[in-house]
Amino acid sequence: MKITHLNDSRPTGTNPQRRRLQGTHRVALLLAATSTALALTAPLAHAAPRGPELHWGPCTGAGTGVDPRQQCATLAVPLDYRQPDGPSITLAVSRIPAAQPRLRRGVLVTIPGGPGGSGLNRPSDAAKRLPQSVLDRYDLIGFDPRGVGQSTPVSCGLSHEDLSPVNMYPWPAPDGGITANVAFAQHLADKCWSNGGPVLRTLSTANEARDLDSIRSALGARRMSAWGVSYGTYVGAVYATMFPQHTDRVVLDSNDDPDATKVERGLLANFAIGVEDRFPDFAAWAAEPGNPDRVADTPEQVRARYLELADRLDHSPIPWPGTNPAELNGNVLRTVMLQSLDSDADFPNLAELLLAAEGRRPLPTPVVAPDAAVQNTLAVAAGTICGDVSWPTSVAGYAQAVAADRVTHPLTAGMPVNVMPCAFWPAKPTEPPVVVGDQGPSNILLIQNLRDPATPYAGALQLRRDLGDRARMVTVDSGGHEVYLANGNACGDDLVTQYLVTGRRPEHDAYCPAQ
Template sequence: MRIAHATAATAAAALLTLLGTAPPATATTRPAGPPATTARPPAPIAWGSCPDSTADTRQQCATLAVPLDHADPTGPQLDLAVSRITAARPDQRRGALLIVPGGPGNPGLNGPTNAVRRLPRSVLDRYDLIGFDPRGVGRSSPVDCGLAHDDLSMTTLLPWPAPDGSVTGNLAAARRIADACTRNGGPVLRSISTRNEARDMDRIRQALGERRISAWGVSYGTYAGAVYATMYPDRTDRIVLDSNDDPDPSRVERGWLAAYATGAEDRFPDFAAWAAAPAAGDQRLADTPQQVRDLFLRLAARLDTAPLPWPGANPARLDGNALRAAMLDTLYDDARFPRLARLMLAADGRAELPPAATPPDAAMQNTVAASAATMCNDVRWPRSADGYARAVAADRTAHPLTAGMPVNVMPCAFWPTDPAEPPTRITPDGPSNILMVQNLRDPATPYAGALRLRAALGDRARLVSVDSGGHDAYAAHGNACGDRLVTRFLVDGRRPAHDTLCPAEH
């Protein structure tokens, strides 16, 4: 759910992990495995220029037709936007590295452009970097629920309870969003799921003319990558799963939202230590990390009852839940620590409020719709209002930083149909060609979930654990040990003989 990057819009996308529609109805169920199909392989991709002027000049783009319903391969098609940057050394080329974006709901068309700025030369020499916008996202037949401005607020989309713990407002918002997606989403929204994303990934492989494909999945992309490797094990080459989701097939996205409670607790001490250190300078908040934590909880409680005007925010105030949402965003990357410190100083009357960094509504609409569709079409959510209220009350006590939000109601509780097929159960069946890399203190995909994916994959995988905080691990936070092991795997195919812990580096 996952997904966090350097801009406000993508940070918001990373936090948007669930949304839905009305009372339940029974849906048809497809077989669990890849559908039997007599469809001809797709035609080779006709590469051309990219529509985005910010893309690397080496990046090429194209459109690939994929079935709206893979069980009906000759039926209606949708357009999938794909991209590539070819291997820098054709004489050393190994194959294609598919970059699987996070979210769910994040675009990936400029994945190759972003990757060439991060990956080492030895990887760029050997792989064509392949990007794509998942179905319903970006330029791939985009979906839109037509949500009202107020329902695009991060304190609405993530279901922060009322200051007294009430979930009444969350229930109303979840139903409203679900109804809008049902009314406006159309057939593409109804087709979005992780299993269909895996099927689309395999159509990309076929269109590239690759017998097997390598992949680098980050955040939600680790789950999509693991599902692909489970559905099509013989079509995988080298698979890197970075910042890993818990694959529990009884919960999947429900579990990911709940994991924010433990993820925040795992990661907040890093922020607190930074904010208590003299090196924080004029952004130092207190003398000890415990004082920083106490201050955060005290300020959030104060803002619950006495919010501050915050022009440009949605809604235009800094209340307790807005501070909590900013805290979650901050924990993705150390570089964001100063912004949360400034917010806390302003809430404490010691500084001016920084400008609000609110993504425009137009940028949010597609992300929210695609995220909602994936979450609600992948797994059935509980329908009991009383059950959510009880869960929130317990979680607020156990995890005060997140105040009950991670177990609260989402629009999926009001989605009109059950999933068309059950979630994928990840198994050890298949080649031993997966390398996982994971920060120990990841706020969005906590370490405990990565351990469960590692156990599910068995000997198919090895796990490189990195003593670091934040989201994204490979080529992201400068840990030379972790980066070296992943690069060696992509270049030479060598994995550690055993799971490995890389120490912290400063």
């Protein structure tokens, strides 16, 4: 294993330009030179101010695959933190207690992606992957963010047709026109504002951070450790900015650009960069001799074949019963492409669809998320992205941006810079976005794949710069979305585990080569 220290975490001589159908994210040689995050390895003192008591019990209605050790509770938090004695909502919280109480460090809160991702069963998922040394020391904590799942939920009251996966992303028309996107964005804004109720109007990353601190208080923890993934890295960075005194060991995995002038508008735009970074990995795999899902003879031919088929399906869709819409069109293919790049394990999904579009395979059996789940996810996503920051309102401006992006990033066809419901949201955000900065304890570890399609390396570098000396960053020469315990890179995994167990981070930013 080789670890290289870098000041900007960019590997020398490596070109950084080298799963999501249902729509909504892992050292043998330890570093000789390390720094301590808080200079603490003993368990934290137990005396801590406590919020409302949590009453733990079975996780009823939590779905299948729940670890039998996982317990659940509910917590009442203010609907509006400016009115702490006003109306309240409920958060669903879960935990798996530390396996070795004598070694217990504290709580490790798992922060889900999204916006709109459920996190209630993340302790069960994490317990299957985390090393025993981490399970021994932490209570694993999960939660459904406000508006999500078993917390007080929200819905926009949309029709089945509105919930098509292709509507999750604003794909332009085949000719690049955005008229239909504008109409749908207006429709979605009107429906969400009319049907979402008071909870939807309080959705924001800052309020999720406040909810996190309410959970910390209810757990009786003076400080809490956190493991945020994807959009959860932005939540974690905002929490560490708003409540730095309450952070212990913070791991941010697959990192978002925290640009406070754009927030989620910038995160969406970054898909254009991330897909271009990542698609070559798929193209190389899909051109390998002996691959039963081989698409073409060379990576260049794979890219050309994808673009050609997307264009053909724009004009001549293929019936695909059981999907929504019931056809394979160009934007359905683009949506599957976007989702299949998250993990190498999902590459066959895209290859099979490309082969089916050519008539070389039958269309696969569709996997469709339940309408209720999509309804909830879409409502929380819309409420959050529109509640975080104001978006431009010029339709002409979006049209110009789409036209330019279709030229520079043809794989994503202009979608990442297209209009969203926030352009027509009836109210402005109630507070400005949190500006993530470098003030606070030096206790944050970022881990990032070089070729991440959803949260690209360039955005992670910006978060690293904004956090300054508060953070160190481990860059892994790998592709896909999510890093820690997701890619089989022992170098990156062991550096994160070392930090969670001992508090020691790399002294400088580090690079882990491909394995």
